[in-house]
Amino acid sequence: MVSNVCRPLTPKTPEKLPRRCFGK
Structure with missing residues (x-):
């Protein structure tokens, strides 16, 4: 779930x- 926030970045x-x- 955390990679979803940095995935597009x-x-x-x-x-x-x-x-x-x-x-975090």
Whole structure:
């Protein structure tokens, strides 16, 4: 669910960037 927020921002990045986008 967290990758959904960063998915459009970084579709090429793995699940390591989504953490920073979610602010967790």
